[in-house]
Amino acid sequence: MPESGPPIWTDLAPPDEGMVDILADLDCIAWRRELRPDGSLHYPWISPNATRILGFAPEALTVGPGGALSVVHWADRDTHAAAIHASAAALAPCRVDFRVVTAGDETRWLRESARPRRLGDGRVVWDGLWQDNTRSVRAEFQHQTLMEHAQDCIFLLADDERVTWCNAAAQRVFGLGPGEAAGLPFAELTGPGEPSPLAMVADEAGAADRPLEREMTGRRRDGSRFPFDMTVSELRRDGRLSVIVIGRDITRRRDAERRMADSERRLRLTFITASLGIVVMAMDGTILFSNPAFETMVGDGSHPLVGTNLHDLVSARFLPPPARIPPAGMSFALVCDPGLPDGAERHWRITGTRFPAKAAEDEPSLLLFVEDVTEATRDAHERRQLAQLLYEGQKLEALGRLAGGVAHELNNMLGPILMGAEMIARTARLDPRNDERCARIISAAKNSREIVRNVLAYCRKESHAVAPFDVTRAFDDFTAMAVPTLPPTIRVEIQREPAALQVTGEPGQLQQVLLNLVNNARDAMEGRGTLTLGLRRLAPAERAARIGGADAPPDPLAGLAADGDHVEISVADTGCGMDEATRARIFDPFFTTKPVGQGTGLGLSVVQGIVKSMGGAIAVESGPGAGSRFRLVLPLVAD
Template sequence: MTRSGPFGSSARSLDGEEVSALFCGSRAEILAELDCLTWQREMLPDGTIRYPWISDKTARTLGFAREILTVTADGALGGIHWADRDTYLAAIRESARTLTPCRLDFRVITASDETRWLRESSRPRRAADGRIVWDGGWLDNTRQVRAEFHHQTLMDHAQDCIFILSNDDRVTWCNSAARRSFGLGPDEGPGLPFADLIEPGAPSPVALAAADPDAPDRPIENEMMGRRRDGSRFPFDMTVSELRSDGRLSLIVIGRDITRRRDAERKLAESERRLRLTFVTAALGIVVVTMDGTIRFCNPAFESMANDGESSLLGTNLRSFIPDELLPPPSRIPPAGMSFALLCSPRLADGVERHWRMTGTRYPAAPDEPEPSLLFFIEDVTEPTRIVHERRQLELLLNEGQKLEALGRLAGGIAHELNNMLGPILMGAEMIARTATLDERNAERCGRIIDAAKNSRDIVRNVLAYCRKESKILQPVDLVRVFDDFTAMAASTLPPSIKVERRREIDSATIIGDAGQLQQVLLNLVNNARDAMEGHGTLTLSLIALDPAALAALIAAGRDRRSETNSADPPLNPLSTLSPTAHYVKISIADTGSGMDAATVARIFDPFFTTKPVGQGTGLGLSVVQNLIKGMGGVVSVESDPGAGSIFRVVLPIAETEMAVATI
């Protein structure tokens, strides 16, 4: 590149007179005052291009003084970007050939190596000597070109579809995203009716804007189905804004394909539906509470478990059902991802005892909640707990049966020794009674010794039979005689501080049973009464008959007494198992001792259950009594209150032979 002068290798500097010859004074002044780089260019008949004159504003625009501007050999200014030189020269030659104005944009490299855009506007004329002369200017268009470039880049890379519509709903411009979404080609879009891009019958953007009175002030939102050129449809969410420029109305439509969003919403709705269905239909109680126990959500299963059916549980505190000592304080609740479990007996409005297994988990709070919440899964384990309790009871009964079996083997081992001790006593007493001369008082004492020895022998045999589950041959027994003999013996053997009252309202009563077992039953009951009174009090022994009416009254009294107790499931009244049409006799043993509470009464006949201190009772006495009476077809019941004494009732059926004789 030659830098011999501002006009190229063949150019020379012009003085003021020569410039004035080329331009008229007024015209040159006007061009010099324009805010652009003005110049004059000429093409010689041989095709050489040169610039006779360039304004002095080149330093401000290009950073070069006009004196050092150069022209290449082919006629291009040295500052023009190399990539635009051929286009630039071709446009100049075409303008010279056709004598039409030359208008083009090109890039130049400034003195600071900055690329700038210039816009040329020039008009050619042919001189008399055959030269083509252009008078023109270069306007610095860099800011506009860069703005257009940034705008086009933004539009081409925008993910939203952008349309500019005329007031008749035709597309005047659209970006690349719009072409991709609607399947338009590179040259499609402008001039296309927007109705071709949406489903038939959908309101057009112009109609939407006309129908909304606030349209000029705010965008209009609408959702419709878009149509691609291949006929496929997709949900299209758009906003329509009005734009007025130069008195003309245009619409800007910005939208996007929301197929993925709709799929995500559908999946989210389906997931929420499944979650809600699980929440509603779950057999377990599900409850969400705050850290202090306030119920925020609960499912129908928990409502049926804990609610009385009249009020909602929302807003109530879980601690109103669960004892405070069972629920851990917030400081001891494990962090999120860990759970804790507890078993409890809730306090419910119906008062029925139930058992719950609760599994709790802390989970993080929602963005609008200041603290985390607790999620509880609650299982009603009342029935499994009852089954476990019954199994334990069966295991206990099995253990007690094993104890009885062991006791039976022990009783079998000591029966011989007891008989050996009772034999000499009984034999000696009988020999004294037969051979010795005794007064009436000693003879009576000797008879009591004989009776006591026989009773002891029978008791040992009965205990042995009970432990070994041996059957006993029952025979008719005169109950009145057994009662009289026992009450006489009890009155003489009990301490004087215990007053014995005897009441017998019948003269005869025959039962099918065993006299020895009856003696053992009465002896056990009297001994228990004596221990309950601690050696002081009144023991009442009575024998009466029970016809069906009296039995019904006795059963009703027991039922009323059971209804007054606080127990949710009181024990069955044994008198209710008797036949309401049969005749019975009742032996009552009443004491004025300390009495028993309802819990003790419920277990009084259980094997090995005793209220006596360790070493003073085996807990077999009343269990033996119950089994012996049951073996004779009767029942034994107890009525007691703390501080009011106890009444044991032994009810036995009257033998049918006696009933037949009484009927005759």
């Protein structure tokens, strides 16, 4: 180790100061080392740039018990000391690479180069350099690691097309043993008829500026062959031509491409020959793909639908919005009525799911399977209608039997009521008020008797005897009988023309119609509101104006005769009103909006039947919260 005090150089001259300054600018450390006869090692002088490279001052570098400097990595100390003693024994140059640990705890590589000489006193002295070789060692390590762990095969070929070097992947793919690749002609690694890499470079202009790509057949040492995709690059070094070949075994890729081609062929065949319509569309409805079956469902199949919008055929109200479409892996189904160019009525069942058609798309596409269920829908609708008609017929038959029995019993009870009231009116002396009341009882009993007779006639399928009667008088009789029975919280307004108007029918049936309508109005107003009863003559021009033009919605009064006068009887209330769906079904048998036990759903159905039997029609005007107005229009009897 360095000794205190000035060094004793004996016959050795100290280094020249100019040389020390030159060495200070290099990434190397100059030193002098001596091996004394007692076997100890000393470093009498170390250049000052050791501080810059190692982080230790020269005087801080000590020699350990094993003969190595303290900065030498522990794993290299024995090797370094053995190299020093071997150089001293043979007086041969000492060239050894070793690692050191700097003051910053960094491992660096030094390369020692020194020549020994033996002095007369038995000492062996070396003057040498430690060159900082860290960068080249790390670069070589990274290069070696990259080459050995690369998945691509890498060959370096000489100008005679023999392999000078290859990496581990090349040895593994081509089945080459250790040391077998060096000097091997590259032609033995390719199939017959394949061009050599040098020929490819020579035939291709500008090959020095860009690599050449080619697929070829590789041949392993066991004789098996495989597809090999390679890139050939020209390399000129020291005036000599070399070639770098980089490639990989593409057997898996070829198998995957073949399987994908087979799968695509099967999928395309299924897509073309499927009986269901198949559509791939974007979220905005643009059709991206469609099969021939769907094109035939839309038209004649001669016009492609790609680029058109599905919303032109299927209304957006049928298809769910993008936010409500289930995620990929889940599907939705719906039945819709498309609007086809030919205007034909169709019913489609659409089953759809979202999926990513392309990996680079911002949003997924929709895959739709379209089935034409027109015939099935019609058959199902007809079956439901037949079943409903059968069910309603059975109910009507049972109700008719029940109504016949009830009407018969009511007829038996009405006889004593009418007879008793007439006896009181003829024999008892009554004041004017009670006399009026008794007259009302007799009139109500007679009307009830007519209603019961009508029910019995209907149940027994008897024909009604109809004749002209004054509808104005029947209207007045009904109002005189019905208005006093209404709650006092319902205000009644009567609007009628004084002229006598003749219609064909039965007064009792007309009063039955009005009674049903008034009872419904009373229930709709919940006992509080205004009931308006009207009767007026309706001229043909006024009726035509009320019906409207060709673009107006259908009106039940449109089926009446265009010429001739009619009478209009109206019943209006200020009740809760009806929405469009309820108005469409109010005349259906057994349909009612009343709670269970408060309505049978037959009242308006009977009303419509009686009005039609009298040659007239009935219409309703209503809206939610706006009340309801029923209009009965009957043809007048000619004078």
